[in-house]
Amino acid sequence: MNPENFLNLDRIIHEKGRLAIMSLLAASPELSFTELRDTLGMTDGNLTTHIRTLQEAGYVSVAKTYQNNRPLTTCLITSKGRKAFADYINLLEKIVQQSKPK
Amino acid sequence: METNWAEDHLQTIRLLMERSALYRRALAPISIYVGAVGVAAAVAGCAFKIDLSAKFALYWLAVSLVALTGGLVLVRRQAIRHSETFWSPPTKRVAQAMAPAMVVGLAFGLMVAKWSADFQERYDSKFISLGLIVLWSLLYGLALHAAGFFMPRGIRLFGWGIVLAGLILLGAMVWTDFSTSNISPHAVMGVIFGASHLAYGIYLYFTERKNEA
Numbered sequence: 001m002n003p004e005n006f007l008n009l010d011r012i013i014h015e016k017g018r019l020a021i022m023s024l025l026a027a028s029p030e031l032s033f034t035e036l037r038d039t040l041g042m043t044d045g046n047l048t049t050h051i052r053t054l055q056e057a058g059y060v061s062v063a064k065t066y067q068n069n070r071p072l073t074t075c076l077i078t079s080k081g082r083k084a085f086a087d088y089i090n091l092l093e094k095i096v097q098q099s100k101p102k
Numbered sequence: 103m104e105t106n107w108a109e110d111h112l113q114t115i116r117l118l119m120e121r122s123a124l125y126r127r128a129l130a131p132i133s134i135y136v137g138a139v140g141v142a143a144a145v146a147g148c149a150f151k152i153d154l155s156a157k158f159a160l161y162w163l164a165v166s167l168v169a170l171t172g173g174l175v176l177v178r179r180q181a182i183r184h185s186e187t188f189w190s191p192p193t194k195r196v197a198q199a200m201a202p203a204m205v206v207g208l209a210f211g212l213m214v215a216k217w218s219a220d221f222q223e224r225y226d227s228k229f230i231s232l233g234l235i236v237l238w239s240l241l242y243g244l245a246l247h248a249a250g251f252f253m254p255r256g257i258r259l260f261g262w263g264i265v266l267a268g269l270i271l272l273g274a275m276v277w278t279d280f281s282t283s284n285i286s287p288h289a290v291m292g293v294i295f296g297a298s299h300l301a302y303g304i305y306l307y308f309t310e311r312k313n314e315a
Binding site for chain 1: 108109111112114115118119120121122182187191192
């Protein structure tokens with residue numbers, strides 16, 4: 001196996017929690033904070049930290065609005081995030097291919 | 103280097119992406135509500151003797167409107183309770199998947215309502231009503247099956263059940279004297295659309311709660 005592929009994996013996405021967030025957001029145009037938290041079974045604090053990291057990397061954007069007088073936080077994947085996620089998956093697939101016996 | 107982790111990662115990503123695309127509202131209350139409306143409407147239809155096919159079509163179109171509106175109100179309540187958007191992407195996908203078959207069903211219902219007198223020159227009113235139930239069952243079953251690609255898998259099986267019920271009714275009309283029997287088309291609607299939803303809703307009530315726990 002080419003170790004370079006492994007080293008090229010995006011460190012921001014590779015973390016388990018952030019990978020899960022990116023996977024959910026990649027399949028849905030937008031998800032609320034509550035939907036993400038409930039689907040992944042994360043604590044509010046943990047999810048907030050991961051989303052902030054993804055936001056700082058430009059992979060996720062966060063919108064805060066109000067719905068029925070209640071605050072609603074929605075997250076969506078940015079085009080940069082979508083590209084990074086696609087690249088990450090391509091690299092993973094390469095790693096899997098290379099590890100298969102010929 | 104161990105590379106199973108890469109396959110595991112890909113598998114997890116696939117699962118999460120599928121879960122994200124799924125419609126996740128609790129279906130039990132919606133199904134029970136639709137079933138109750140269907141059964142009540144069937145009883146009322148029999149009691150008030152809404153027998154002419156034109157009236158039958160309009161009556162059940164009105165019932166479906168009540169069921170649909172109530173269902174949407176329940177979905178909206180759930181969304182508000184969870185601080186989520188009502189018209190979410192999964193909800194849109196489900197609506198888009200169901201729309202074509204539902205629109206065709208509506209068109210057939212309106213056609214029967216408008217041209218019922220012409221049809222009755224060739225067929226009796228009950229036969230036309232039963233024919234309409236066959237079409238509605240097939241179309242509704244197909245709509246549920248299409249929506250099932252964005253919902254838990256049980257919906258597709260339920261859709262298949264409704265399609266089969268429609269086909270069985272068609273067979274009974276063609277090969278038996280069902281259309282001349284004393285069974286009211288309202289009773290047939292009550293079973294196919296009312297009782298089936300009630301049964302499915304009760305099943306979901308226990309299984310959804312179990313899954314949550």
